Amino acid sequence: MTPAEFDAAGAVLARAHAVALIIHKRPDGDALGSLLGLGWALEAAGKQVLPLSGDGCPASFRFLPGWEKIKKDWDGAPDLLIDLDTAEPARLGRLGESLPRPVDLNLDHHVTNSRFGVLNLVDPGISSTAEIVLHGLVPWGLPLSHETATCLLAGLVNDTLPPWMPPCA
16 A cells, blocks of 8 residues: 555545445454444534444454444445455445445455455455555544444454454354
């Protein structure tokens, strides 16, 4: 990811009023933490935010602030569609089958990412999608609130645990 790519993402975010955030099916802590963390930051900047997870929020992640805001279905037509932590459209499940239009911004850290967004901030050398969101907050002019920090920390922890440890819950 380059500074120019971050700037382009910031320009897209600045123009948006209604933002839909979507994550992969069977979400983990990074997907949910990134979804909610970016959602809190965008709301604080005055954006209308629709956080979407076709599978909702598993009980083990209902400690995250804002988990109850997550919707399972589309509601309205956003002017910006952001995908988080998803390497390919098929991983979006049924929500991906009903996308109102192509993904505008694809934020991900998986080496297998097919770069299916109009704009792609993909860095396989970074620990988590939550870390990409964290690095973007300042250049995008978004605040880091307690809620945003809590959600992004959960994403970072979830994707950096050793394989023998259970995910955070």
